[in-house]
Amino acid sequence: MVQYGENQNMLKFIIKRLAVAVPTLLVLITISFFLMQAAPGSPFTGEQNLPPEILKNIEAKYNLDKPLWQQYLYYLRDLSKGDLGPSFKYRDYTVNDLLEQSFPVSLKIGAVAFIVTVVLGISIGTFAALKQNTFLDYFVMALAMAGIVLPSFVIAPLLVLVFSIMLQWLPAGGWNGGRWEFMVLPVAAMAIMYMASIARIQRGSMIEVLNSDYIRTARAKGLPWRVIIMRHALRPSLLPVISYLGPAFVGIITGSVVVETVFGLPGIGQHFVNGALNRDYSLVLGLTIIIGALTILFNAVVDILYAVIDPTICYQ
Amino acid sequence: MTVTPDADKKAAVQNFAQGLDIEGRSLWVDVRARFLRNRAAVTSLIMLAIIGVLVIVGPMLSPHEFDAINWGYMTGAPNWENSHWFGTDTLGRDLFVRTLMGGRISFMVGIMGALVAVLIGTLYGTTSGYVGGRLDSFMMRILEILQSFPFMFLVILMVTLFGRSIMLIFIAIGAVSWLDMARIVRGQTISLKGREFIEAARVSGTRPFAIIKRHIIPNVLGIVVVYASLLVPGMILFESFLSFLGLGVQEPMTSWGALVNEGAQSMEVAVWQLAFPAAFLVITLFCFNYVGDGLRDALDPKDR
Numbered sequence: 001m002v003q004y005g006e007n008q009n010m011l012k013f014i015i016k017r018l019a020v021a022v023p024t025l026l027v028l029i030t031i032s033f034f035l036m037q038a039a040p041g042s043p044f045t046g047e048q049n050l051p052p053e054i055l056k057n058i059e060a061k062y063n064l065d066k067p068l069w070q071q072y073l074y075y076l077r078d079l080s081k082g083d084l085g086p087s088f089k090y091r092d093y094t095v096n097d098l099l100e101q102s103f104p105v106s107l108k109i110g111a112v113a114f115i116v117t118v119v120l121g122i123s124i125g126t127f128a129a130l131k132q133n134t135f136l137d138y139f140v141m142a143l144a145m146a147g148i149v150l151p152s153f154v155i156a157p158l159l160v161l162v163f164s165i166m167l168q169w170l171p172a173g174g175w176n177g178g179r180w181e182f183m184v185l186p187v188a189a190m191a192i193m194y195m196a197s198i199a200r201i202q203r204g205s206m207i208e209v210l211n212s213d214y215i216r217t218a219r220a221k222g223l224p225w226r227v228i229i230m231r232h233a234l235r236p237s238l239l240p241v242i243s244y245l246g247p248a249f250v251g252i253i254t255g256s257v258v259v260e261t262v263f264g265l266p267g268i269g270q271h272f273v274n275g276a277l278n279r280d281y282s283l284v285l286g287l288t289i290i291i292g293a294l295t296i297l298f299n300a301v302v303d304i305l306y307a308v309i310d311p312t313i314c315y316q
Numbered sequence: 317m318t319v320t321p322d323a324d325k326k327a328a329v330q331n332f333a334q335g336l337d338i339e340g341r342s343l344w345v346d347v348r349a350r351f352l353r354n355r356a357a358v359t360s361l362i363m364l365a366i367i368g369v370l371v372i373v374g375p376m377l378s379p380h381e382f383d384a385i386n387w388g389y390m391t392g393a394p395n396w397e398n399s400h401w402f403g404t405d406t407l408g409r410d411l412f413v414r415t416l417m418g419g420r421i422s423f424m425v426g427i428m429g430a431l432v433a434v435l436i437g438t439l440y441g442t443t444s445g446y447v448g449g450r451l452d453s454f455m456m457r458i459l460e461i462l463q464s465f466p467f468m469f470l471v472i473l474m475v476t477l478f479g480r481s482i483m484l485i486f487i488a489i490g491a492v493s494w495l496d497m498a499r500i501v502r503g504q505t506i507s508l509k510g511r512e513f514i515e516a517a518r519v520s521g522t523r524p525f526a527i528i529k530r531h532i533i534p535n536v537l538g539i540v541v542v543y544a545s546l547l548v549p550g551m552i553l554f555e556s557f558l559s560f561l562g563l564g565v566q567e568p569m570t571s572w573g574a575l576v577n578e579g580a581q582s583m584e585v586a587v588w589q590l591a592f593p594a595a596f597l598v599i600t601l602f603c604f605n606y607v608g609d610g611l612r613d614a615l616d617p618k619d620r
Contacts, residue, residue, distance in 0.1 A: 024461045032470070035477055149601040151553050153560040153573065154594050157580035165584055254468045258560060262580065272469070273561050276476040284476045288469045295466045 010311065014304050021300045028292040029079065032285050033072055084286035095286040098271055103290075105175060106256060106267035109183060113190035113252055121195040122241060125202025126229070132207060140199065147196025152255040156189040156262040173264040186259045193255070194248040201240050209237040235309060242306050246299045253291060347538075350614040357610020360603035367600055371419035380410035382417045383568035394588055403588045405578060414570050415593050421482070421571040422552045422600070425489060429551030430544040432490035437497025438540055442528045444498070445505030456502070459495060467492045468557070475563045482565055485558060489551055497543055504536045538615045546608035549601045556597060572597040 066074070078085060084095035128140040150158075163185060164172035170185050209215065210233060218228045260269035268287055275283040352358060375382060380400070385408045394403040402411035444455040471488040478484055508514060508531075517527050556573025558564035565571045572593050579590030 020457075020460070027461055032473060035470075035474060038477070145602075145605075149549070149598055149605060151556065151597075151601075153557060153580075154576060154598060157576070157583060157590060158594075160580075161583050161587070161590070250466050250468075253466065254557075257468075257472075258557065261561060272472060273563070276472050276561075276563055279476050279479075281476065284473050288466075288473045291466050291469050 010307060013307050017300050017303050021296050024296050025293055028296070029076070029289055030072075032288050032292075033075055036281055036285055037068060037071075079289070084289070085282045087280055087283045090280075090283075095283050098283065099268065099286070099290065102266055102268045102271055105265060106260070106269060109186055109190070109259075109265065109267065110252060110256055112183065113187045113256075114249065116187055117191040117195045117198060117248060117252065118241075118245070120191070121198025122202050122238070124195070125199040125204075125241075126206050126234070126237075128199065128203045129206035129210065130225075130229075137203075141203070144196035144199045147192045148200075150193065152189050152193060153258045153262070155192055156185075156259055159185045159189055160262070173262070175265050186263045186265060189259045189262070190252050190255045194251055198241055198244060198248065201244055202237065205240045206233065206237045209233045239306065239310055242302060242309065245302045245305075246295075249298050249302075250295055253295070347611075347614045351610055354610040354613060356606050357614075360606035360610070363599065364603045364607065367419065367596070367603075368423065371416050371423055374416040375413045378410060378413045380413050382413045382570070383409060385409055402592045403586065405575075405589055406582055406586075409568075411575075411589065411592060415572070415575060415596055417569070418571040418575050418593060419596060419600075421565055421569070422555060422597070425485065425555040425571075426548040426552040426604075428486055429489040429493045429554070430547045432486075433493035433497045433547050434540055434544050435494075436490070437494035438501050438533060438536065440494065441498040441501025442505050442532050442536065445502035446509060446524060446528055446532060448506070448509070452502075456499075459498060463495050468554075471558065472561075472563060475558070480563060480566055482569075485555055485564055489554055492554070493547055493551060497540070497547070500539060500543055501536050504539055505532055508532055508535055542608060542612045542615055545604065545611055549604040549608075552597070552601065552604075 075085070082096070084099070087093050087095050087098060090098065124140055124144075128137045131137050160172045163170045171182055172185075175182055215228060215233060218232050223232075256267065257269035257272055259265070260267045261273055264270075268290075271283060272287050274280075275287065378401070387408055394401060400410050400412065402415060405411055405414065440455065440459075444452045467488075471484075471492075474484060474488060514527060514531055517531055522530075552572075555564055555571060556576070559571045559573030560577045562574075562577070565574060575593035576590065576597065579586075579593055583590040
């Protein structure tokens with residue numbers, strides 16, 4: 001009976017959380033769309049002025065001659081069908097075409113980087129907490145501090161300088177269908193900074209948990225350390241890390257733009273930068289919405305995960 | 317039995333008390349003492365002061381202009397004789413002056429961003445926290461919505477639409493920086509709201525805005541200062557990130573992010589072009605982090 005009540009609360013919480021995500025996404029789309037409208041000039045004001053008739057035809061083709069609210073509704077309608085419209089610069093491609101080519105690359109590298117960040121960050125932090133105040137602990141934490149002040153756009157060139165140019169162990173860039181040796185440096189460049197932050201957070205919370213009474217009880221009844229850590233300490237110590245996963249996710253996505261530029265990877269980051277430099281409105285708008293949707297969804301998932309580990313959150 | 321201390325004992329106690337020379341110690345005196353005891357933080361503060369002075373007066377010490385091209389010394393190594401102390405970039409511009417000019421932009425962006433965050437964040441947070449109720453939950457909902465945006469991408473979208481300019485960076489940084497500040501200030505305000513001195517002010521008929529101004533804001537100032545000092549490196553990173561991608565400051569002006577980008581492209585032949593700007597950026601970020609940590613420990617010694 002109690003179990004049933006808890007489940008219901010959890011369900012309510014999940015529904016409530018997802019209900020917030022939808023208007024958030026809508027606000028993002030609306031802000032982005034109207035920002036685009038407020039921009040000076042149209043994407044077709046180029047170096048050579050088009051004859052007015054042709055301009056009119058083009059505008060009719062892209063629905064730019066309709067009133068604003070109608071354009072907005074058109075955009076929403078297309079968006080709900082998953083159609084992000086044509087790219088204004090790469091004339092023969094739609095934004096969807098460009099995404100289809102580039103998204104898998106970014107997804108693969110981002111997912112690997114994220115998993116590496118979380119798993120290694122938590123392990124390093126736990127390890128440092130267990131060996132508290134030893135040389136190892138200080139070393140790991142100094143490394144973590146260095147990771148925090150070395151942004152991805154400094155780390156990425158440094159990694160290339162050391163491992164590609166000086167040692168010549170790994171390629172300096174390129175993708176080659178995602179062979180592992182081409183992924184090592186980009187993943188490292190994306191992961192180091194957030195791995196360091198997670199390690200610091202995990203170390204702090206693990207130390208706190210290890211000092212609590214129930215851990216003392218567990219030790220007193222003679223449980224081996226491994227069991228204490230895995231069964232009793234790890235789960236509560238993960239809470240601060242989980243609430244940090246959202247920012248880490250955003251940071252890794254953002255860092256991927258730099259990393260893809262430095263290593264010349266054909267992902268969405270490059271389209272983003274080139275789109276911004278070329279003022280390719282629809283491409284950048286489409287990418288912003290995709291990334292925004294991913295972020296919002298991810299944040300919702302993180303909150304739900306948090307509630308699963310710490311069910312008291314549902315009652316607030 | 318009554319204890320009646322004789323006169324000379326009484327006098328002796330009074331003399332002793334006067335001799336103790338007890339001074340009222342304000343919070344800030346305590347904070348300063350605790351901060352000065354933290355060696356890493358003080359060293360960082362001195363380093364920052366040095367970098368700050370260098371950034372302001374350094375470009376005047378060099379005979380070179382930041383945008384002047386030395387046609388005879390392109391990609392030149394650091395050299396004392398022609399006073400290219402940090403060498404030159406691929407276009408033959410003096411890297412010492414350019415690094416420091418970039419530093420000006422970085423410091424300006426960092427401090428401006430922190431100021432905007434302090435202003436908007438404090439106002440928003442105190443209002444939301446003090447008024448409470450419906451308004452509070454509405455304002456917090458807005459904050460939640462804004463916070464789940466990937467802001468860097470919205471900024472890039474803005475750069476796409478409105479072109480590249482330093483003003484846009486300021487606006488963008490202002491837009492992002494205050495969110496966390498507002499949340500922290502709100503939390504502090506709510507915990508202050510129930511305290512007796514606020515109730516006393518309310519009972520004596522002080523208007524809400526006056527209470528916020530006279531009683532709430534001075535009391536949240538500590539945490540605001542700490543958080544602002546931790547925000548500065550974040551803002552510097554933000555600008556450097558945009559400039560690295562070529563979406564920030566525009567030539568011939570420069571910033572550390574832009575210089576790191578240029579340096580990364582020529583690091584195989586001219587490692588100093590990457591090393592100097594990167595070193596300045598990293599040392600500055602490092603010092604700001606330590607100063608912020610030191611301030612936090614000094615203001616809140618139990619939270620360690």
